[in-house]
Amino acid sequence: MYSYTDFDAQFVADRNRQFRAQVERRISGSLTEDEFKPLRLMNGLYLQLHAYMLRVAVPYGTLSSAQMDQLALLAEKWDKGYGHFTTRQNIQYNWPELRDVPDMLDALAEVGMHAIQTSGNTIRNVTADHFAGAAADEVADPRPVAELLRQWSTDHPEFQFLPRKFKIAVTGSENDRAVIKAHDIGIQVVEKNGRTGYRVLVGGGLGRTPMIGKELAPFVPQEDLLPYVEAVVSVWNLLGRRDNKYKSRIKITVHEHGIDEIRSLVADRFLETKQAFNGADLALFDEIKAQFAPPAFRNAPEDAFDAAYEADPNFRAWADTNLTAHRAPGYAIAQISLKAHGETPGDATADQMRVMADIARRFGHDELRISHEQNVVLPHVHKSDLPEIHAILKANGLATANIGLISDIIACPGMDYCALATARSIPIAQEIATRFEELKTENEIGELKIKISGCINACGHHHVGHIGILGLDRAGVENYQITLGGDGSEDAAIGTRTGPGFPAEEVVPAIERIVEAYMTNREGPDETFLQTYKRLGMAPFKTALYGEQAEGKRARAA
Amino acid sequence: MPKPFTPKVVTANALLEGDVIYLSENDTWVRELRDAEVLTDEAIAQMRLLDGQARPAEAVGVYLADVAPTENGPEPTHFREDFRRTGPSNYFHGKQAEG
Numbered sequence: 001m002y003s004y005t006d007f008d009a010q011f012v013a014d015r016n017r018q019f020r021a022q023v024e025r026r027i028s029g030s031l032t033e034d035e036f037k038p039l040r041l042m043n044g045l046y047l048q049l050h051a052y053m054l055r056v057a058v059p060y061g062t063l064s065s066a067q068m069d070q071l072a073l074l075a076e077k078w079d080k081g082y083g084h085f086t087t088r089q090n091i092q093y094n095w096p097e098l099r100d101v102p103d104m105l106d107a108l109a110e111v112g113m114h115a116i117q118t119s120g121n122t123i124r125n126v127t128a129d130h131f132a133g134a135a136a137d138e139v140a141d142p143r144p145v146a147e148l149l150r151q152w153s154t155d156h157p158e159f160q161f162l163p164r165k166f167k168i169a170v171t172g173s174e175n176d177r178a179v180i181k182a183h184d185i186g187i188q189v190v191e192k193n194g195r196t197g198y199r200v201l202v203g204g205g206l207g208r209t210p211m212i213g214k215e216l217a218p219f220v221p222q223e224d225l226l227p228y229v230e231a232v233v234s235v236w237n238l239l240g241r242r243d244n245k246y247k248s249r250i251k252i253t254v255h256e257h258g259i260d261e262i263r264s265l266v267a268d269r270f271l272e273t274k275q276a277f278n279g280a281d282l283a284l285f286d287e288i289k290a291q292f293a294p295p296a297f298r299n300a301p302e303d304a305f306d307a308a309y310e311a312d313p314n315f316r317a318w319a320d321t322n323l324t325a326h327r328a329p330g331y332a333i334a335q336i337s338l339k340a341h342g343e344t345p346g347d348a349t350a351d352q353m354r355v356m357a358d359i360a361r362r363f364g365h366d367e368l369r370i371s372h373e374q375n376v377v378l379p380h381v382h383k384s385d386l387p388e389i390h391a392i393l394k395a396n397g398l399a400t401a402n403i404g405l406i407s408d409i410i411a412c413p414g415m416d417y418c419a420l421a422t423a424r425s426i427p428i429a430q431e432i433a434t435r436f437e438e439l440k441t442e443n444e445i446g447e448l449k450i451k452i453s454g455c456i457n458a459c460g461h462h463h464v465g466h467i468g469i470l471g472l473d474r475a476g477v478e479n480y481q482i483t484l485g486g487d488g489s490e491d492a493a494i495g496t497r498t499g500p501g502f503p504a505e506e507v508v509p510a511i512e513r514i515v516e517a518y519m520t521n522r523e524g525p526d527e528t529f530l531q532t533y534k535r536l537g538m539a540p541f542k543t544a545l546y547g548e549q550a551e552g553k554r555a556r557a558a
Numbered sequence: 559m560p561k562p563f564t565p566k567v568v569t570a571n572a573l574l575e576g577d578v579i580y581l582s583e584n585d586t587w588v589r590e591l592r593d594a595e596v597l598t599d600e601a602i603a604q605m606r607l608l609d610g611q612a613r614p615a616e617a618v619g620v621y622l623a624d625v626a627p628t629e630n631g632p633e634p635t636h637f638r639e640d641f642r643r644t645g646p647s648n649y650f651h652g653k654q655a656e657g
Contacts, residue, residue: 027574029615047618049642050652051576080651095651098574344648415638416646424641426648476636 001064001367002147002291004112011155012109015116019043020102027098042122042160044115045101048419054093054101055118056108060128060146060170061089061370061377065357068368070111072353078104083353085338085346087410087461088167089127089370090118094417116154121162123153123233127169129177130371133294134333134379136325140189140196142172144289145225148281149187151288152226159233163240164248166233167205174490179372181213181492182206182464184250185232190219197221202232202262203254206458210494211251214259216266222285224270227277231269235262295365297328300384308387315390317443318401323386332383336376336393337400337408341437345411345429346374355396359389372461373410375403405442406450406515407433410461414454414471415478421454423471423478424504428452431508436515445515448529451486464488466530467514468495469507478504484514484541485533496538498545510545517544564624566603567594567632568610569642570617578642578653579617581610587617589653591643592631597622 004012019039026036040046044055056071063071071091075083078100079093086092096104108114118125126146133141149168153159159166169183180186186201197219204213220228232250239257241247254262308315324333336356338346348356356376360368363385369377381389393399402408409432412418414425429452436442451465455472462468468483479501486495502510515529517540522532533541568581579587580594588594597603603622610620623639625632634640645652 027615033614033618047571047576049638050578050645051571080649094646097576415641416648424647426646430648473638478637 001062002059002143002288008112008151009109012112012114012116015043015114016102016105016109019105023098023102038120041120042117043101043105044118046119046419048094048417049415050417051095052098052101053417054096054104054115055086056091056093056113056115057118057125058089058091058113058370059150060126060132060143061130061372062132062143063368063370064111065361065366065368067111067113068353068357068360070107070113072350072357074104074107075350075353077107082347082349084344084413085348085370085374085376087372087374087412087459088125089130089372090125091370092413094413119165121164121166123149123156123159123162123166123168126150126153127167127178127183127372129171129173130369130373130377131177131324131333131379132172132369133292134326134331135173135175135177136327137175138172138327139174139191140172141292142170142178142187142189144285144292145187145189145198146170147288147292148226148285149229151284152230152281158230159237162233162237163242164245166236166250168229176488176490176492177371179461179464179488179492180204181490182210182461182488183213185229186213187225187229192219195221198225200228200232203251203259204492205249205251206461206463207249208246208456208458209252209255210458210463211255212492212494213251214254216259216263223279223282224274226281227273228266228270230273231266234273235265235269239265294328295367295380297331297380298382300330300382302330302383305383305386308390312387314394314399314401315387318390318399319386321401321405321443322403326380328380330382330384332381332386334378334381334386334389335371335403336378336398337402338375338398339402339408339433340397340400341402341407342430342434344426345409348376352396352398355392355398359392363389373408375408402442404447404449406436406445406448407442408449409433410449410451410465412453412455412460414452414460418454418459420457421471422456422473423454423480425452425454425460425469425471428469428471428480428504428507432511435508435512441515444525445519446525446528448515448518449488450511451488461488462486463494464492465495466533467511472501474501480504480507482507482510482514482545484538485530487530498538498542500546513544514541517541563598563600563603564635565627565632566597566622567591567625568597568603568606568620569594569623569639570610570620573614573616573618581606585609589656591625591634591639594625594632596625596627596632598627 201213411425411429415421453460464486481501483495
């Protein structure tokens with residue numbers, strides 16, 4: 001794991017001192033809100049419906065146990081005893097008071113964390129595959145390059161006033177767990193003729209105008225990556241539309257100019273940016289990379305795992321859903337679901353954070369990850385320790401066995417907290433999860449990803465949900481549109497709207513009808529919801545939702 | 559006939575605490591919608607909005623919100639204002655827990 005250098009620590013300390021003074025000047029009246037707002041946003045501080053919200057960066061989703069313990073401390077001391085993990089691998093505190101925020105930032109700095117560039121029109125926290133360094137299918141750990149990008153983008157003088165926010169995600173595997181095709185820049189570590197390089201995608205994004213990222217370069221060599229990315233951001237910084245915030249993201253720039261023109265502009269600009277890099281970035285990359293060396297995996301028998309798997313059906317169910325193959329023999333990647341049925345997706349109490357930190361310290365090479373699916377990951381655990389880990393999780397309400405199932409729902413905070421929201425998301429997620437828990441059908445249904453956003457900005461990634469739900473305000477009433485067939489993987493696809501939306505109380509019955517249609521039509525338990533949808537298209541689901549009549553009307557119209 | 563004026567309250571978030579506040583008749587910021595001054599005249603509403611906006615050391619994002627006057631005081635006409643005066647629905651936090 002990366003540890004701060006003296007330079008990093010000094011940089012964060014200076015920044016915190018500046019922000020403390022800015023807060024004081026705002027309170028004393030020397031700064032107006034218009035002057036203060038961009039400063040607080042640069043430091044992750046929002047003002048939402050009921051209170052301030054502090055968004056803390058968890059770079060590429062990686063945390064040590066000491067960092068997780070400190071997040072628990074913040075939750076307890078300055079919030080209401082919990083934190084909310086987000087779809088960008090960050091954590092949000094929903095109840096801080098303005099005067100306390102500088103102290104919160106100082107407490108974060110003690111463990112090498114901050115909230116810099118978690119908001120504002122800058123390059124945001126760089127996200128990565130949450131199985132980085134552990135996945136069996138990985139070409140290389142994406143985190144060293146994510147950390148390099150983080151250092152390059154932090155306080156980058158050219159990129160502090162971009163046309164809009166800018167998000168970068170990195171994956172080291174062909175299997176895309178970082179949703180790189182829905183980012184402004186998506187980077188995939190690839191190998192060609194024994195050399196490591198990067199496939200660079202550009203112009204993906206969700207929100208009001210969802211777009212799938214396009215390939216800008218199939219292979220950028222290691223030594224060219226930073227100047228190349230700098231060229232991309234710099235081309236957009238000039239071309240990007242500042243006249244209209246809905247047209248300002250790079251996806252619109254790419255759409256308006258075409259990928260070929262952008263590629264040629266980037267190539268020209270690259271000739272200039274490349275001159276400014278003298279190799280210091282490559283030396284730095286090697287230093288960073290050394291810090292992400294794999295832990296010392298141990299060789300031990302797996303008998304304890306096998307015995308518990310045979311004897312304990314709860315453990316077996318959890319192991320079947322929450323474990324993923326690890327690259328090291330005898331090891332597993334274990335996901336801790338923050339989606340207990342009926343609870344708020346992504347929330348963890350301070351006590352639960354400490355429990356997870358303790359497990360990581362005792363059994364997990366001191367590492368934790370936050371996934372964009374709002375769960376916590378123990379990336380390196382020996383299988384023989386899993387029965388004990390499971391027992392501890394169970395005792396703390398953290399052993400929900402539902403990863404990838406219908407109740408493992410992504411939901412943005414929605415109108416329960418967010419000032420931009422047009423409807424609530426959390427209660428919809430709670431109701432769906434509770435209903436399918438009552439029905440006891442989620443294992444039978446199998447892999448099915450529901451993603452819910454409370455407004456068109458799509459923080460809940462609804463466009464790439466197998467079932468997507470978008471909450472809107474229709475004449476003063478919450479109303480929910482449903483999309484089907486979205487996919488956030490390497491086969492990324494934007495979901496298609498089923499038809500008219502549903503009032504809040506009809507969303508759960510609508511989801512049930514969609515699932516019934518899937519169960520009736522699937523060729524067997526091995527055909528997932530998404531495969532059935534791809535095979536049959538919208539028709540059977542539309543009929544299930546709106547009846548035969550609607551389908552007939554559509555046919556006549558055609 | 560001109561459209562009848564929908565009654566309003568002046569509302570904002572408190573600078574220090576960040577919570578929802580309303581302007582009362584005696585010019586103090588109050589925490590409960592029922593204690594807010596209900597404005598039934600458009601010209602007066604605009605004046606009171608300016609009054610609120612002139613206090614940037616206390617309030618952030620001052621605006622006029624629609625209400626329906628009732629026997630128990632003003633009630634929100636839109637669900638967003640209802641959540642603002644209540645708190646989130648997933649936890650018993652915010653205004654609902656303070657009353």
